[in-house]
Amino acid sequence: MSKTPNKRSQFMGDSPLFYKEPINLESGEGVWLYDKSGKKYLDVYNNVPVAGHCHPRIIASLTDQASKLNVHSRYVSDVVVDYSEKLTSLHSDNLSKLQMACSGTEAVEVAIKMARIYTGGQGIICSNATYHGNSHETFRMTIGPFEPEFRRVTYPESYRPIKDGLLEEDLCALYIKEVEKQIEGFNQDGIKFAGLIFCSIFANEGLPDFPKDYLSKVSKLVRDSGGVVILDEVQAGFGRTGTWWGYELSNVSPDIAVMGKPMGSGLPVSGVVTTEEISDSFHEKAFYFNTTAATPLQAAVGGTVIDIIQDEGLIENAEKIGGYLKAELLKIKDDFDYLGDIRGPGLFIGLDIVDNKEDKNPDREKAIEIVEILKGKGVLISNAGQYRNVLKLRPPLVFDSSHADFLLEELRASFKEVS
Template sequence: MPTCLLCPATPKPDRFEMSDSVPGNPQGAAEMSRNSQLERRDATMGRGAMAFYEQPIELVRGEGIWLFDANGKRYMDIYNNVPVAGHCHPRIVEAMRRQASTLNTHSRYVNETVLAYSERLLAHHADPLDSLIMGCSGSEALEVAVQMARAATGGQALLISNATYHGNTTEIRRMTFGPFEPDYKRVSFPQTYRPLAEGASEDELRDRHLGEIQRAISGLEAEGIGLAGMLFCPIFANEGLPDVPKGFLPQAAALVRAAGGLVILDEVQAGFGRTGRWWGYEVMECTPDIVTMGKPMGAGIPLSGTATSNAIASTFHEKCFYFNTTASTPLQAAVGSAVLDVIEDEGLVERSARVGSFLLSELMPFMDRYESVGDVRGRGLFIGIEWVSDREKRTADRAGAGAFVERMKNKGFLMGAAGHQNNVLKLRPPLVFEQADAELLLTALDETMREMHG
């Protein structure tokens, strides 16, 4: 296997095309093997199970920011939000091994490792977020958050974005796929690139979106439906990382609280340093009543969390019979603590801010250089490139974004697309990403854009 190269001294290749074949495994044989695997996958997982890329790849190893396929080809991981500390970080692997060989039980026993981890994680949050309920997935964390809000307020309805995604359980997927009524009132997600009103100032746009929030609240009151709260990703990640009018989120929160609702912010994508701050709600200057966490929390071990005040958590336990056999375990806590160790000791939050700022500044000129780049935006190591077919009309180009992602994969860079029209190229590398890695990525992005612009 090739050695993973993470240091700035790694020489840059002139070009990024890499052969699918290696000695002893010619391309034809590799193609036959891949087709056989896809057939077996359909047979064991069901036809239609999601797989990335026109030619899906078989990954067999990860290290740092790199992933390796079965033929030894390496790929820079610009997609995954789970390994913020890098793939297979030795400190996290060792913590996992050590705890798994000692004890792993469920949440109905008392365990110091679980308590210490909860206290340590909560110390990174703002007041009054002082209680934690652990789960195994972001979807579970959101389920708990929704139950909490309904138990604490007596209300049922939640305000959500009209282009959101929060999970895949029966209840949480309703926020994306419906049915929405009467429990979920959708409002336009805030953005400046395709504004509600052309030519409006940022303040005017903010007020228009706040007006929509207030009308939704008033509509619920008129229908006799109680308000439980609002639920947003603080940086609106699935909506395409829009630039949000300043002050929108805290003022929306004030309207919801005035109507008796609670504020739930979903940090599954934004949290743990992704934005250059510990939490996306810090960037938006809006402290929630309930916050959900997942993905990077356990570096691949199923681990999520819902944090809130002790009063809300206690009401939840009183009104909602809840326990989770495979959550709040010593193994989860040991791995979660190791993730915090790496983030803190390696300065990954600061690195996300520093390297992300460099990457964003280097990408900004792409808007002048390439007609298809309608906008570049983001925070920390979470950056979106708006791919359009008509810059003046800001026409989303989903097919073009997909073609770009495929070309980058073929060069050895794994990325994806996001946004309600799936045309926003998403750059989201592990937080161990260094400036030298960013320079390598920038060269590949530039080269691919030149190719696509003929």
């Protein structure tokens, strides 16, 4: 992120930008982006244009619907109703009702409000390295103040586990204990527990491998304690993981799933799907409406995103190309002492950059150096995770094997250049 004293900062202030020297982009097509000078970049970062930049079918549905009608949600629209049916049918059976919004942040707000109204509680548990949005309430989960309404737990991971040398089952039990402790903390504070929110793949935490039964055991504990389970699919959803939803990887179904980012392929579209009971209690008490949400335009484009994912086999592609990339990266892992761990499902890969393989100390500076070197070579990635030392490979899902080979070539070259 950097600041530039220029017309942008004059009129927009210094909101964060990527890279030491920011890129001024002008156009995009498929997995490629072009800056003002005509320089071409392979996009290995953007998950919003899940079907690729400027997909002709997205442009057509956007212009067709905009030419016919766009109006807010307090009228009946078959386009919106049909979209709701289509989207809920992709989720597990209990999630039968859709509430739309405009950003991931808004959808998380809706999810938390639903949990609080349904349970009559206030207490929400989240992870200790999470990001669920930029509003006052959602940002509290990232920077606080956490208590009394929010309590954080150590997110589960097996690369830097809270205790070394344990069997997966025992490690899982230890992480579950963390959640138990926080539920108990709410009880002691007299705050009624409302639920827990996690990203289904802990993307912002650094995409850790975690005990396979963790989410199902956590879900049981939360429900047994009177709370609801919210899984955030803003990063994981819409096929990236090689499944429609990240929660499928853990064989669980939440009570509320939150969606955003790729949902409108760049048009602001987000939403939650939930159970009939939670939806009923929400609509009875919340009187929620949102002027630019659940519109025919959002629904038309959102429906086309789903159609493209299905028609172009993008979920299978994520699994195939993601698997290929991961396998090739694992082959060179031993060549570089700072490539600590390589992980992630489908077309979402994290490379944990460390001081050295033995200490596993996160090396954020080196991660940033690699991101900058790759930018010079025309490849856009980013660094993320609790320590911001995890290289994040998260391209549009139309990434094919030629793109993967180009990326691998540039990654290998960049790794050799790192100081």
